[in-house]
Amino acid sequence: MSSPPSTRGPEGRRYKVLVAKMGLDGHDRGAKVVARALRDAGFEVIYTGLRQTPEQVAMAAVQEDVDVIGVSILNGAHLHLMRRLMRKLEELGADDIPVVLGGTIPVIDIEPLKKMGVREVFLPGTSLAEIIEKVRRLAEEKRSREEGLAKVEG
Amino acid sequence: MKASSVDRLIELALEGKLRALGRLLTLVEHPGPEALEVLSRVAPRAGRAQVIGFTGIPGAGKSTLVSRVITHLRRRGYKVAVLAIDPSSPYSGGSIMGDRLRMQEHAADPGVFIRSIPTRGLKGGLSMAALAMIEVFDALGYDKIIIETVGVGQSEVDVAHAAHTIVVVTMPGAGDDIQMLKAGVMEIGDIYVVNKSDKPEANKTAAYLQFALEKEGIGRGEGWTPRLVKTSAVMGQGIDVLVDAIEEHWRYLKDTGLAARRVASRRVLLTRLMAEARLNAALSEVLEEMRGEVEAALEKDISGAFTLSEVLARRAAERVLKGSRAG
Incomplete structure (x- = not known):
């Protein structure tokens, strides 16, 4: 068997993911399962806990300097909450951090979410392997962009 | 990342941009030229x-x-x-x-x-x-x-x-x-x-x-x-x-006056840890390159083989002296 894909950037730092729950929504099983799976795949995971405002999530992402933000929403308010999150990230100069969303999202909402800048939407039934791989790719992409940027700026 | 971009990050962080502070913390999280650069610039403050x-x-x-x-x-x-x-x-x-x-x-x-x-x-x-x-x-x-x-x-x-x-x-x-x-x-x-x-x-x-x-x-x-x-x-x-x-x-x-003394000893410790990280990185590199040699030696003559640690230490030190960047 080949070795699992790396969860570290070229400089050796592990990929860092923020796993967050937003809004009035107590269903955290999914978020915890995903957090655990990411940890087991070698990621550094920061879990914010329940009932966060989009502003709190954005600030946590900035303070922790994460590579990917993963949000779980099962209460139907995803369009509203994600719009606020994306706005706050932009305000903080952190809209380069890729955002993914998981939960009970009607298919019809996927398009507007992607237009907002949400990179991936994971519907119920998505395998952990797929989530891990997509998160890993997004982290990898962000890190290589930083490398490139450093070269340009330097 | 060169000095100019580190300077820019520090400037932004001083203006209260939290994103810049988050980035600076990442830069000092791991030893290396960037951490050194950031620390030398911020420490006077x-x-x-x-x-x-x-x-x-x-x-x-x-x-x-x-x-x-x-x-x-x-x-x-x-x-x-x-x-x-x-x-x-x-x-x-x-x-x-x-x-x-x-x-x-x-x-x-x-x-x-x-x-x-x-x-x-x-x-x-x-x-x-x-x-x-x-x-x-x-x-x-x-x-x-x-x-x-x-x-x-x-x-x-x-x-x-x-x-x-x-x-x-x-x-x-x-x-x-x-x-x-x-x-x-x-x-x-x-x-x-x-x-x-x-x-x-x-x-x-x-x-x-x-x-x-x-x-x-x-x-x-x-x-x-x-x-x-x-x-x-x-x-x-x-x-x-x-x-x-x-x-x-x-x-x-x-x-x-203990407050200032605590700062001083904290900084001595940090300096030491940064030096250690440099030596350790060189040692890891050397060990990686010599792994086959070390393994063979251990198989052949177990009693003499551990003296290889001396060789490893010396090679690592040489590497540091040559100034190769182990990161």
């Missing part, structure tokens, strides 16, 4: 903040207590930074850092900055990362820097020891009188807290602890008598008393 270590057994309520303490420090007008040290999985090397979960009420407050540090996977080790981040926070005007740690293991003890003020947190039913005080960082507290004091047995635990404190040898032996405070973080009780004790200890350290 640092040296004013009080570094407060919160340590104690898992489940004693440290994170919740720290969150309450932040609220009180904010009311007193201080900017607060928190370094939450969370354990990594020894299996995958990954980690779930959940300490900040208890402090998320402060996430939207621009006067509070919380950063998690995993116990594994940092090239220069946990202590280097934590000490370097302290310098950055200090330089950027954070008045109180709280480090939350379980206080077990050499690195965590080192980090706690580098704090100006050590707060040891225990709780009722966490073992008998001196279970907590047996060894390690528990012995060197400046302030002892019995948290969860709304629970039965809290008075007994406090009395035990008081007895232990009155015996000799507890505390850092700097003329300060360790304080004992009872709190209930969940109920919000005793927090003012605890913050008063933290402030009192800070005044004591400043009046006696």
Whole structure:
């Protein structure tokens, strides 16, 4: 068997993911399962806990300097909450951090979410392997962009 | 990343851009030219903040207590930074850092900055990362820097020891009188807290602890008598008393000149850790290149083979001298 894909950037730092729950929504099983799976795949995971405002999530992402933000929403308010999150990230100069969303999202909402800048939407039934791989790719992409940027700026 | 972009990040961070501060912390998290660059630029501004270590057994309520303490420090007008040290999985090397979960009420407050540090996977080790981040926070005007740690293991003890003020947190039913005080960082507290004091047995635990404190040898032996405070973080009780004790200890350290001495020794330690990281990186490289040779030698002649350690050390030293960047 080949070795699992790396969860570290070229400089050796592990990929860092923020796993967050937003809004009035107590269903955290999914978020915890995903957090655990990411940890087991070698990621550094920061879990914010329940009932966060989009502003709190954005600030946590900035303070922790994460590579990917993963949000779980099962209460139907995803369009509203994600719009606020994306706005706050932009305000903080952190809209380069890729955002993914998981939960009970009607298919019809996927398009507007992607237009907002949400990179991936994971519907119920998505395998952990797929989530891990997509998160890993997004982290990898962000890190290589930083490398490139450093070269340009330097 | 060259000097110009580091300068730019520092400039932005000084303007209050939190994103820039988050990036700077990442740059100093691992040893290397970038960490060195950032530290040399920020350190002249640092040296004013009080570094407060919160340590104690898992489940004693440290994170919740720290969150309450932040609220009180904010009311007193201080900017607060928190370094939450969370354990990594020894299996995958990954980690779930959940300490900040208890402090998320402060996430939207621009006067509070919380950063998690995993116990594994940092090239220069946990202590280097934590000490370097302290310098950055200090330089950027954070008045109180709280480090939350379980206080077990050499690195965590080192980090706690580098704090100006050590707060040891225990709780009722966490073992008998001196279970907590047996060894390690528990012995060197400046302030002892019995948290969860709304629970039965809290008075007994406090009395035990008081007895232990009155015996000799507890505390850092700097003329300060360790304080004992009872709190209930969940109920919000005793927090003012605890913050008063933290402030009192800070005044004591400043009046006696110990505050500056603590900063000096913290910086000596950081310098040493950075040097170690440099040597270790070179050693890893050399070992990787010589692995076949070492393995063959060990197979052939076990008694003589360990003398290879001398060769490895010398080669690593040569590599450092040549100035190859091991990162």
